[in-house]
Amino acid sequence: MTAILDRRLTPARPDLAARHLIGQVEARVFVDPEPMRVVAPSAPLRREPRPDAPLDTEALCGEAVDVYERFEGWAWVQLRTDGYVGYLPDDALRPDALAPTHRVRALRTFVYPGPSMKLPPLAALSLGAGVAVSGESGEFLTLSEFGRYATGFVFAPHLAALETPEPDFVSVAELCLNAPYLWGGKTSLGLDCSGLTQLALAAAGIASPRDSDMLEREIGEPVPFDEGLQGLRRGDLVFWKGHVGILTDPDTLLHATAYSMTVMSEPLRAARDRIQAKSFGAITSIRRIG
Structure with missing residues (x-):
């Protein structure tokens, strides 16, 4: 085997692998996936099938997944949205769930058992979650x-509606201002730098990979920059090795950061100087979408 495959995106283990990887990886058994969908409000995708294993990302309600193995309350899956591979709680999945027709555009919203805000909610859904809508009932939409x-x-x-993307992904990201920082998180209860970026881009109809190194390789076009950081604009993505932020204007950076353990907004140059001195080093690139 000559290719080095990214473990984050490769459904392969020594004992089991996806059938389409025959000839690319070594495994005892190769299988076809079983298509399923996330039916929980969100589900943690973990690196190992243990509740205390590292959180790599989160799958949102309505998300399609390919399941390669189910055992002892876990499912080994690949997310169809960004290709990430890991272990989801098996009870968060269902094979016959309806495909979403709509997405949540608020930071967070409740699902009620009837068309009234006075009823005890069944659950809360985060920004970007998908649901299947079947009709209207006053001020509410009815889920199938x-x-x-x-x-x-x-x-x-x-x-x-899924076919109506948000016109400005930066405005979506700004909804998350002051949300808690969570490594691997992708909901309003906690999210990391690349989760924030991916979530905002998805709301605008822009598919993107999950992690900052993938985003830096695949999203947008490079923007020349120098020490003065001139000529930048709203929506530019600023990258460090292991970190990404979004410009809300030429001089202001919005990012999910462990520095404050929140999604915070701060002057770009102040962030640049602090990050270079204390954490991720110098800016590695700035990229522009569209």
Whole structure:
């Protein structure tokens, strides 16, 4: 075997691998995946099948996955959205769940058992979660199903049709200002730098990979820059080795950072100087989308 495959994106172990990888990896058994969908509000994708294993990312409600193995409450999967491989809780998945028609466009919203905000909610869904809508009921949209429930109701302005992307991904990212930092997180309860970027881009209809090194390789076009950081604009992505932030204007960086353990906004040059001195080193690139 000559190719070095990224473990994050390769459904292969010594004992089991995806059938399409025959000839690329060594494994005792090769299998075809079983298509499923996430029916929990969100689900942790872990590096190993243990609840205390590192969190690599999160899968959101409605997300499609390919399942290669199910055992002892875990499913070994590959996410279809970004190709990430890992272990999800098996009870977060269902093979017959409906494909989403709408996505959550609010930072967080509730699913109610009826079309009333006075009812005890069934669950909360985060920005970017997908649901299947079947109709309207006053100010609410009716879900065709929700997890183990036959139906559910969500405040209509908090949802948008999948075919209607947000016009400005930066505005989506700004919704997350002051949200907690969580390594591997991708919900309003906690998210990391690349999770914030991927989530915002997805709301604008821009598919992107999960981690900052992947984003830096694959998203946008390089923008020349010098020590003065002139000529930048809203929406430019600023990269360090292992970190990414979004410019909300030519001089202001929005990023999820362990420095404050939040999504924070700060002057770009101040962030550049602190990050270079204390954590990720110098800026490695600036990239522009569109």
